[in-house]
Structures are given as structure tokens and as C-alpha cells.
Amino acid sequence: MEKESVVHGTCPHDCYDTCSLRVYSDGARITRIAADPDHAITRGFLCMKVNRYMERLHHPDRVLYPLRRKGPKGSGEFQRIAWDEALGEIAERMGAIINAYGGEAVLPYSFAGNMGCLSSGALDARFFHAIGASRLDRTICTASGNAALRWVFGSAFGPDPETIARARFILLWGANSMATNIHGVPLMDEARKKGAAVWTVDPLKTDTAERYDRHLKLRPGTDLALALGLGRHLLDTGRYDRNLMLEHSDGFDTYRKLVQPWTLARTAEATGIPMAEIEELAERLAAVRPLLLRVGYGVQRQRRSAAAVWAISVLSLLTGSWRDVGGGLLLSNGDAFPLQSLAGDSPATRTVNMVQLGHALLDLSDPPVKALVVYNSNPAATAPDQARVLKGLARDDLFTVVHEQMLTDTAKLADFVLPAAMSMEVWDVHTSYWHRYVQLNQPAAPPAGEAVSNPEFFRRMARALGLSDERLQHDDLALIRQTLDTDHPWMDGITLETLLEDPVQKLRIPTESRPFLDTPVTTPHGKFRLQPPPGTAVDVWDDAGDLPEREFQLLTPSTRETIKSSFGNVASLRRGHPAPELLMADDDMRRLGIEHGQKVRVRNELGSVVLQAVRSEVPQPGTVVSYAVRWNHEAGGKNINQLTSQDLADFGGGATFYSARVFVESAAS
Numbered sequence: 001m002e003k004e005s006v007v008h009g010t011c012p013h014d015c016y017d018t019c020s021l022r023v024y025s026d027g028a029r030i031t032r033i034a035a036d037p038d039h040a041i042t043r044g045f046l047c048m049k050v051n052r053y054m055e056r057l058h059h060p061d062r063v064l065y066p067l068r069r070k071g072p073k074g075s076g077e078f079q080r081i082a083w084d085e086a087l088g089e090i091a092e093r094m095g096a097i098i099n100a101y102g103g104e105a106v107l108p109y110s111f112a113g114n115m116g117c118l119s120s121g122a123l124d125a126r127f128f129h130a131i132g133a134s135r136l137d138r139t140i141c142t143a144s145g146n147a148a149l150r151w152v153f154g155s156a157f158g159p160d161p162e163t164i165a166r167a168r169f170i171l172l173w174g175a176n177s178m179a180t181n182i183h184g185v186p187l188m189d190e191a192r193k194k195g196a197a198v199w200t201v202d203p204l205k206t207d208t209a210e211r212y213d214r215h216l217k218l219r220p221g222t223d224l225a226l227a228l229g230l231g232r233h234l235l236d237t238g239r240y241d242r243n244l245m246l247e248h249s250d251g252f253d254t255y256r257k258l259v260q261p262w263t264l265a266r267t268a269e270a271t272g273i274p275m276a277e278i279e280e281l282a283e284r285l286a287a288v289r290p291l292l293l294r295v296g297y298g299v300q301r302q303r304r305s306a307a308a309v310w311a312i313s314v315l316s317l318l319t320g321s322w323r324d325v326g327g328g329l330l331l332s333n334g335d336a337f338p339l340q341s342l343a344g345d346s347p348a349t350r351t352v353n354m355v356q357l358g359h360a361l362l363d364l365s366d367p368p369v370k371a372l373v374v375y376n377s378n379p380a381a382t383a384p385d386q387a388r389v390l391k392g393l394a395r396d397d398l399f400t401v402v403h404e405q406m407l408t409d410t411a412k413l414a415d416f417v418l419p420a421a422m423s424m425e426v427w428d429v430h431t432s433y434w435h436r437y438v439q440l441n442q443p444a445a446p447p448a449g450e451a452v453s454n455p456e457f458f459r460r461m462a463r464a465l466g467l468s469d470e471r472l473q474h475d476d477l478a479l480i481r482q483t484l485d486t487d488h489p490w491m492d493g494i495t496l497e498t499l500l501e502d503p504v505q506k507l508r509i510p511t512e513s514r515p516f517l518d519t520p521v522t523t524p525h526g527k528f529r530l531q532p533p534p535g536t537a538v539d540v541w542d543d544a545g546d547l548p549e550r551e552f553q554l555l556t557p558s559t560r561e562t563i564k565s566s567f568g569n570v571a572s573l574r575r576g577h578p579a580p581e582l583l584m585a586d587d588d589m590r591r592l593g594i595e596h597g598q599k600v601r602v603r604n605e606l607g608s609v610v611l612q613a614v615r616s617e618v619p620q621p622g623t624v625v626s627y628a629v630r631w632n633h634e635a636g637g638k639n640i641n642q643l644t645s646q647d648l649a650d651f652g653g654g655a656t657f658y659s660a661r662v663f664v665e666s667a668a669s
């Protein structure tokens with residue numbers, strides 16, 4: 001065996017933390033993956049998932065060679081073939097579809113399986129633009145929340161997480177850091193050691209809610225009411241930042257009118273949070289500085305997503321939280337990175353919202369979707385309204401090509417599966433949606449089997465389809481140079497050459513710089529917008545009131561053990577939860593006569609799934625929980641997304657996963 005060597009890697013998964021890795025190999029194979037001990041965020045530890053990465057890297061589900069479907073669609077029977085043969089057949093089928101129906105009959109479907117700059121929105125985008133494919137609106141995760149931030153502030157930008165320890169009051173609003181942002185926990189713990197209080201606003205008693213000082217247990221989907229009620233109280237008591245509201249913002253009068261109906265009494269009634277607690281929270285917001293509103297994406301998977309994030313954003317201005325280093329609102333730093341887009345110009349083809357994949361596959365005409373190319377995503381498990389998605393994917397006349405690392409539920413429905421490299425086997429450069437580091441990802445070993453990176457897959461696809469534009473063949477290092485090629489002062493000196501020397505570099509924004517005070521407000525008029533985003537109907541409150549006996553609100557949030565469906569096949573992570581579960585409050589189980597451990601059918605007008613009932617203190621009565629998401633074979637070919645809908649949120653086109661209503665009954669009945 002050769003001597004072990006080490007390179008710098010970046011965790012590619014869809015996670016706030018974008019950790020810095022040391023990846024060791026013996027030249028042929030990756031031998032171990034460790035945390036970078038020197039990185040300011042990673043601090044020498046990884047999460048429980050990536051601590052078990054060797055199991056994922058060398059997993060028996062891993063796709064190592066091109067596969068062509070052998071049995072009927074969805075049978076999961078494939079035959080290994082050569083790359084050239086696969087590409088030849090794909091080119092022939094896709095070429096025929098494009099000739100007969102036009103480029104828009106091809107739909108790309110991808111999300112953040114690998115967050116690297118070369119792994120999405122690069123040669124993939126250039127390829128789909130070149131064939132005139134339908135465009136995909138990538139809305140499944142953050143669209144509504146980020147749209148609301150861009151509406152109020154001009155961009156999805158917030159404080160540097162390295163200032164968190166300076167905060168003295170931290171409100172974790174719809175964020176479960178213990179599961180989804182584990183590297184935020186030491187920073188909050190440090191703030192607490194220095195005297196900070198940390199409160200959570202979450203319908204569920206999460207590990208995070210349990211860890212910190214106070215848990216405000218609100219009814220799901222009522223964040224808008226809470227934020228408006230807090231706003232009215234601060235206005236009524238005269239404790240707000242007049243200068244920010246009047247001099248630096250538009251729409252204060254509109255806002256003032258919209259909070260009027262939200263007395264403390266009405267807010268308490270709508271949210272289920274006792275009036276005294278709301279008042280106490282308002283007192284803290286008025287008095288304690290620095291004040292950090294650490295908002296999570298859980299707030300924006302409801303029908304009123306954008307309105308909620310808008311109202312919380314206005315609260316961050318009303319309180320003047322941005323004035324202190326360590327304060328402000330932190331949901332996303334996604335727009336902080338001024339890298340060049342690698343996507344190139346897009347023709348004005350139709351746009352398909354990815355939340356509505358089921359609709360796109362079953363209902364679109366002129367042209368219908370005849371070819372689907374999936375990479376970085378597993379929609380058979382993760383897209384809402386799964387019954388329609390699976391029906392669409394099962395269409396005999398749909399030609400599906402999946403570029404994957406694992407034989408996922410989506411891959412099993414494909415006509416061709418092409419092997420995708422692991423991030424530890426490829427070049428890339430990474431930003432983060434939370435912290436402010438640009439990081440290089442160096443390959444530690446060649447791709448296993450015949451796997452290829454995403455850019456290499458699309459270079460091959462372009463050649464197979466006879467596309468001659470040389471920009472479709474740019475190599476990885478050229479692409480890294482292109483994305484870093486900017487005069488923006490925040491990127492000063494961050495080049496491929498310097499990253500090779502020093503693979504972790506912080507954007508040149510001083511840690512102490514206060515967003516939107518020391519940097520510009522990037523809305524069209526340079527002022528904060530206090531009016532609600534268009535179409536959000538903030539003045540209409542249609543609280544559904546009490547639910548009928550068997551109707552529950554279903555929440556399907558993230559769990560520590562997986563990232564959506566990724567890691568769902570890593571056995572050591574699933575050991576404690578072999579079957580898909582439905583967490584229920586004791587009261588509800590008793591009322592319905594359901595025993596702990598029994599099978600229950602969970603259903604609504606969209607579909608049904610059988611899960612194992614688990615008595616739990618996590619949900620409050622009236623709410624049930626099933627963590628997202630399990631692989632479909634674990635529940636007879638389907639999962640919890642049978643029950644989530646394709647409905648869009650109020651603004652930004654985002655998903656409404658957490659607005660689901662379901663009935664629960666004994667599966668024996």
C-alpha cells in the first residue's frame with residue numbers, strides 16, 4: 001500500500017455548515033475522512049452522518065457502471081453496459097424527442113445533492129440551454145423565505161455566524177440547530193456562557209428547544225400572527241427604531257395598519273402561546289442587545305411562508321437589531337458570494353416549478369414532458385404529492401435518465417442510470433448559505449468504478465448529442481477560474497492559485513461589518529421595504545380553528561440521521577428507527593385508541609401511507625410528526641410525501657410541505 005496522502009475537501013451536502021474536511025487516501029481509494037481542526041466553523045468535528053461517510057462511499061447501493069433498464073419500468077432490473085453504448089442510445093432517444101416535440105419536451109430536475117459550484121448551475125445549465133430544454137424553477141427548499149428576504153432587504157444576506165457568540169438574546173425561530181446546523185450549537189453555547197438567553201419558537205419540542213432556555217410552542221403556520229402581534233406591542237409601547245423605520249424604509253404606514261388587529265389577546269389565541277409569554281418575549285426584543293433572530297427554513301414551508309418571513313424581517317428592523325455586531329436576522333448568507341454564474345445565457349423556454357413535478361409529468365402539453373434528466377436529487381422520495389410523481393415517473397412513454405451515486409427510488413424508475421462520482425473524487429469550489437468561506441474541494445482519489453463528476457457527465461452528453469459549442473467542453477479547472485473571475489472587492493485575491501495554497505478563504509467582508517448598515521440595502525430604491533410582498537394577503541387571517549377529531553396537522557421536518565433522502569440507506573444511522581414512524585402525543589393516541597408501536601394508516605385526499613405509531617413528547621396534541629424522508633421501499637413503495645401537496649406558498653413559488661392535514665387510524669381497521 002502507498003503511503004497515505006491527504007487533501008482538502010468540502011462537505012458537499014445541503015447543510016448550513018459546509019464543513020471543511022481532510023480526506024485521506026492510499027492513492028487508489030479513500031481511506032478516511034476527518035474534520036478540519038483549524039476551520040473557524042467546523043472546529044474539528046463533523047456530524048453523525050459524515051462521521052459514517054465510509055459506509056456511504058463504499059455502499060452496496062452505489063452505482064458504479066452505466067445501467068440500462070432490462071425489466072418493466074420500475075422493476076429495478078438493470079443491465080450493465082458501456083458508457084459509449086449508453087450515451088449513444090440516450091442521444092438517439094433524446095434527439096428523436098427533440099425533433100418530434102422540441103427542446104422543451106426535455107425537463108431537467110435537480111437540486112442540492114452536491115452544493116458545489118461545478119456540480120450544479122454549470123455545464124448542466126449550459127447543456128440544457130443549448131438544447132432549449134424547459135427550465136426548472138428550483139423552489140423546493142428556500143424559495144419563499146429567500147424571496148421575502150430579497151423583498152425586504154434586497155438580498156438573502158445576514159450577519160456573519162462568527163458573531164453569534166456576541167449576541168445576548170437569540171431567538172431560534174423555526175430552526176432546529178441540533179439536527180440541521182450542529183456547528184451553530186457551540187456558537188450559541190458560547191453566547192450563553194457569556195450571559196445570553198436562547199429561546200426557540202417551534203411547534204415541536206425538538207432537541208434544540210429542550211437544550212435552550214425557553215420554548216414557545218406555537219401552532220404550526222401561525223408565525224405571521226406572532227410577528228405582527230410582537231410588532232404591534234413594540235409600536236404601542238413606543239419602543240422601536242424610528243430612524244430605521246422612517247428614514248431608511250418605505251411602507252411604515254402600511255405596516256402600522258397591518259399590525260393593528262394584532263392585540264396580545266388575539267395573537268395568543270391565534271398562536272396558542274400564552275399572552276404573558278408573548279409579552280415577555282416582546283420585552284426581551286425591546287431591551288436586550290445584541291439581539292439575533294436566527295430564523296430557520298421551517299417557518300417557510302407553510303402556506304404563509306413569505307408573509308411570515310416578511311413580518312419577522314420587519315421585526316428585525318423595528319427592533320433595530322441590525323445596529324449591533326452580533327445582532328440582526330440570520331436565515332441565509334446565500335447571496336453574499338459574488339461568484340460568476342457558470343450557467344450562460346438561457347433561452348426563454350417555459351419554466352416548470354419543481355414543486356409541481358407531478359403536474360408537469362401528468363398534465364403538461366404543448367409539448368408534454370417526454371424526457372426527464374435527474375441529477376443531484378431524488379424526487380421519487382422528496383417531491384410532494386408523491387402519488388402523482390410516481391405515476392408520472394412510471395409513464396411508459398417518458399424517457400428518464402438519472403445520474404446518481406446510489407440506486408435511489410428515482411434511479412429505480414429510470415431507463416438509464418449513469419454513475420456519479422462522490423465529491424471526494426472530484427474538483428469543485430464551494431460557498432455556503434450560512435457562513436462566509438469560499439472553499440476548494442480537491443479530489444483525494446479517482447472516481448470509483450466508471451463514475452464521473454456532474455460536469456464530466458454533461459460534457460459527455462453534449463458530445464453524444466453532437467453539440468459543438470466549445471463552452472460545453474470546458475474542463476474543471478477552467479470552470480473554477482471562470483466562477484472566481486470577478487473584480488468584486490469581497491473576492492479580492494481569491495483565485496484558483498491562492499485556493500491551491502490556502503483552500504479555505506473568507507470573503508473579504510470584515511466580521512464586524514453590519515449588513516445593510518455598513519453595506520448597501522440592495523432593493524431597487526435602496527430602502528427597506530416594509531410593505532408585504534405582493535400577493536401575500538397579510539390582512540386576511542383564515543385560521544382554520546379546531547380540527548375535527550381525526551384530523552391532524554402533519555409536520556415532516558429534518559432529522560439528525562439523514563439529509564432528506566441522502567444517508568437513508570446508511571444502516572448504522574437507521575438502527576434506532578428501522579421502520580418509518582409517526583410521532584403522536586399521548587392524548588391523541590389515547591383518544592383514538594392507538595397503541596405505541598402499532599401500525600397506523602395516515603391518509604388524506606392525496607394518498608396514504610402505513611407507519612409505526614410512536615408515543616412522543618415532540619408533537620403537541622393535534623400535530624403529528626414524521627421525519628423527512630425515508631426511502632420508499634420501507635413503506636411498501638411510498639413515503640410520507642404521499643400526504644404533502646403541490647400547492648405553492650404565498651410568494652416566491654416555494655413548497656408547502658408543513659401545511660399538510662391528515663387523518664390517522666389503526667391500520668388494522
Ligand SMILES: Nc1nc2c(c(=O)[nH]1)N[C@H]1C(S)=C(S)[C@@H](COP(=O)(O)OP(=O)(O)OC[C@H]3O[C@@H](n4cnc5c(=O)[nH]c(N)nc54)[C@H](O)[C@@H]3O)O[C@H]1N2
Nearest residue numbers: 111113114141375376377378382403420556564565566628
Ligand atoms: N416531506 C418533506 N419533504 C421534503 C422536505 C421536508 O421537509 N419534508 N424538505 C424538502 C427540502 S428542504 C429539500 S432541499 C428537498 C431535497 O430533496 P432532494 O433534492 O431529492 O435531496 P436528497 O434526498 O438529498 O437527494 C439528493 C440526491 O443527490 C445525489 N447526489 C449527491 N451528490 C451528487 C453528485 O455529485 N452528482 C449527482 N448526479 N448526484 C448526487 C444523492 O445521492 C441523492 O440521492 O427535499 C424536500 N422534501
Ligand SMILES: Nc1nc2c(c(=O)[nH]1)N[C@H]1C(S)=C(S)[C@@H](COP(=O)(O)OP(=O)(O)OC[C@H]3O[C@@H](n4cnc5c(=O)[nH]c(N)nc54)[C@H](O)[C@@H]3O)O[C@H]1N2
Nearest residue numbers: 174175176179180220221296297298558559560562563564
Ligand atoms: N441532519 C440534517 N441536516 C439538514 C437537513 C436534514 O434533512 N437533516 N436538511 C438540510 C436542508 S435541505 C435544509 S433546507 C435545512 C433545513 O433546516 P432548518 O432551517 O432547521 O429547517 P427544518 O428542518 O425544515 O425545520 C426547522 C424547524 O421548524 C419547525 N417548524 C415546522 N413548522 C413550523 C412553523 O409553522 N413555525 C415555526 N416557527 N416552526 C416550524 C420544525 O418543527 C423544525 O423543528 O437543513 C439542512 N440540514
Ligand code: SF4
Nearest residue numbers: 011015018019047050
Ligand atoms: S452534513 Fe453538515 S454538519 Fe455534517 S459534515 Fe456536512 S456540512 Fe458538516
Ligand SMILES: [Mo]
Nearest residue numbers: 014140141142
Ligand atoms: Mo432544503
